[in-house]
Amino acid sequence: MAEIASLEEVLVLAAADADSRQYGEQIVAQREQDNNKCDKEIVNNVLNVGTKRKSDRDINGSISKCVLIASIDKTSEHVTNKGCKRKREGEDDSNKYADGYAKIVASHYNQIEEKGLDERSKSRIVYLRNFHNWIKSMLINEYLTKIKDGKKYNAPIRVHDMCCGKGGDLQKWKKGGITHLICSDIASVSLDQCKDRYTDIKNRRSKDRGGGNIYSIEYIPGDCSRMRLRKKYSDPSMKLDLVSCQFAFHYGFESLPQAECMLRNASECLQPGGYFIGTIPDAYELIARAKRNDSNTYGNNVYTVTLDFDLNKPPLFGAKYNFHLDGVVDCPEFLVHFPMLVKLAKKFGLKLIKTEKFLNLFERMKSEGRQLLGNMRSLEAYPPFDSAATLVGTDPNDYVHASKFIKTAGKNNLHIGTLSKSEWEASCKLI
Ligand SMILES: C[S@@+](CC[C@H](N)C(=O)[O-])C[C@H]1O[C@@H](n2cnc3c(N)ncnc32)[C@H](O)[C@@H]1O
Secondary structure, three states: OHHHHHHHHHHHHHHHHHHHHHHHHHHHHHHHHHHHHHHHHHHHOOEEEEEOOHHHOOOOOOOOOOEEEEEEEEOOOOOOOOOOOOOOOOOOOOOOOOOOOHHHHHHHHHHOOOOOHHHHHOOOOHHHHHHHHHHHHHHHHHHHHHHHHOOOOOOOOEEEEEOOOOOOOHHHHHHOOOOEEEEEEOOHHHHHHHHHHHHHHHHHHHHHHOOOOOOEEEEEEOOOOOOOHHHHOOOOOOOEEEEEEEOOHHHHHHOHHHHHHHHHHHHOOEEEEEEEEEEEEOHHHHHHHHHHHOOOEEEOOOEEEEEOOOOOOOOOOOOEEEEEEOOOEEEEEEOOOHHHHHHHHHHOOEEEEEEEEHHHHHHHHOOOOHHHHHHOOOOEEEOOOOOOOOOOOOOOOOOHHHHHHHHHHOOOOEEEEEOOHHHHHHOOOOO
């Protein structure tokens, strides 16, 4: 078995090396495409939220295109452990590879203060956060609906929220009517906050509605890229319908064994027909921007990215960059070479069924999710409905696209929903 595993590893690495040579070429091609599209998209980056009355809202535009969304379909029972060094039962693999950046990442997330709703609504990036939340809501709802459609009425739905953080998606799971949730994260403080959030939701529910009808939950603290999570499940034979990893899968691309471990964790308990969904930064976009800026460091008044590798020879794993976002994130992350992700996923019995950029998801779902966009305050009204209100963007260019749009539409009393240009540029990353 060990020989097969290492042979497989050699094959994957050989394929990786070939990919690596193409990576630079793909980036150049992508950059040219981006240069052509970029101006058009900025002009289109608006959503018409109506004239005068909020109830008149009408949607016209779209938001930036930075992140990839992958839905991976578990099509067969086949789960392989090949290529993933398999350990003996009972052996702890949390120290199998050197710690790498795990401690730094965990300590970063552990230190992020839990802010109340009030405080969060004052943030410079409030709309960006809300917009990302809307994207997650639509994505989760879409795949839970597919899962329900394929099941008998009231059949149980079990989900794993991998790298769940403070439990930002707990409400979404409640709305989706799931039966059981597994929450895992490397940051134990975040996981504690997730527990508190779940308790709040449950108590609120039982008080308001005379019954705490909410999914059951279990928590797994630990590194999803270094430990086999299944063994920590309350029932290791549990079959899952959905695994969701939002804005976090890229942390596993520190090394090949870590990426494989994360994929094994994502796939091995999924039942055939189940889905893995995730959101990750777009590696091509991050590199293309650096090349456009002729510098490994770039950003604006909201975010800064520093790429820590040779732009002409990005490694397939360990392509480290530092991402800083307006007092919320300041952390090492790793680019995901998407063709490699697809290749590795296949090895673990997962077939890629879709990738979609945020812009496309927004376009596709804006009608269906229109009310939610409003409820979640996912876009900023420009100009504000209340003339005394101030806009979150302070850069002189932050709303040029919006005012251009209004001018072109030729309606003076038009209000549109948008993100400031600075937030939009940061939208390839998460909060
Ligand atoms: C940006 S947050 C996203 C949290 C949550 N998924 C959401 O959408 O709100 C990224 C999360 O990934 C977690 N994380 C990063 N690397 C991890 C790893 N190797 N294993 C488990 N969790 C990890 C962090 O602790 C953090 O909570």
